[in-house]
Amino acid sequence: MRQSSKSVHEVTVNGRRRESVVPPNMLLIDYLREELRLTGTKTGCDGGECGACTVLVDGKPMLSCITLVSKVNGKEVETVESLSENGRLSSLQRMFHEKLGTQCGFCTPGVIMASEALLRKNANPSDEEIRKALEGNLCRCTGYVKILESVKAVAEAGAAR
Amino acid sequence: MELLPEFEIRQPKTAEEAVALGAEADARYIGGGTDFVPNLRRGLETPSTVVDLSEVSEMQQIEETENGLKIGASVSLQQLISNELVIKQYALLAQAAETIAGTTHRQSATVGGNLCLDTRCQFYNQSEWWRKSNNYCLKYRGDICHVAPQGDICRAAYSGDLAPAMMVYGAKVELVSAAGKRVIDLKDMYQEDGANYLLLNPGELLVAVIIERLDGYNTEYRKVRVRGGVDFPLVGVAVAAKSNAGKLEDIRIALTGTNSRPVFVEGAEESFGKPVDEETIKALVKLVRVQSKPMRSTFTPGSYRSKVVVNVARRLINQLL
Incomplete structure (x- = not known):
């Protein structure tokens, strides 16, 4: 077995700059969950098909289960843990709770991060735009209607950040 | 999924540095990695060196040329459609790019990555234990094509959506290797062999694609797939x-998902100059x-x-003529 050399990566995760020594074959999801113990981000299909592992990299949604840590060197990563403020849910998180956009909850961190990316770009998206932004996120509980309503509710309340 | 194999990552700043690294044995290029990393995880690739192209700035530009566009291979699909x-x-190109994978994939997936997209097959895109229990296949480690x-x-299907779109714009590709640069027609980059679908020399790197503007044409790309997002095409026209x-x-008609290469439909020129009627359309559909x-x-x-x-x-030809 080849032994690959580790190197130092500088990544800002949820506002905190970190210097970590990681092997070149480490995936972002493993870095977040195993090294940093940020287990909010979920591993679903493990192959980029379900969107449960979605995080933001420099504000853009990315699938952490198919992203190598070296790809985010020097960049800013945001996970679902970054959204709450002083222990209070963000308006987007609250709406998912109130409008039943989350049921078993496994896809929720990914869906919320993909929605967050959409709402930052477009504070008042149409149903079609929400569907498009979330096309890569699978949910087996809600049937998607409640997810759509949750994102819509944030936009309607004008509470989008 | 398997653990990732051990490899080294190199992040060159120029295409010249990239091809020097790519010339090493078992080196593989990575663009966005949205297809390559799942393949790594399924044990379908075992590179010693992965050459990450994301810092090669000369491959990230979209430039206007005299009669078209030159699109760098590392341009992301999101950049392309924005x-x-x-x-x-180039409405057809934007249309095709927008159907690729999902919104999240398109942030990182690249033009070059989609053009060079590995061929797909139900006997190939499987886990290591699945393929092993099936005695592998002709595309990788086995000696029989189960299809x-x-x-x-090998009969694995080419499934990239950009290639047919680029082909109708008369695409040429700029390829760079240690031996120098060459420019060829995009359709000459592929051959009908799922295991060796790309006619690239070892270590050769696709750096840009050059397309021509089409004036006065009606255009459309249509993709059929099982899932409305993320899925690969069953067929794309x-x-x-x-x-x-x-x-x-x-x-100009080009197809994907049907063969082991994207198909630019040959022979349409025999209908040029003929009246647009049922007979002509029948000949084209044939x-x-x-x-x-x-x-x-x-x-x-x-x-x-x-x-x-x-x-x-048939529907598209009827609609556009």
């Missing part, structure tokens, strides 16, 4: 057509029927995809 020129003048066991060629006073002037060869490489039978590609092509 580009004003592409939206306004066509009588044949001696790109058509650009131009007629004048009821006569066919030019038509070209599609004869040149597309869907096999049992997906969960839908080849016979189904044959019908779909012919019907989609």
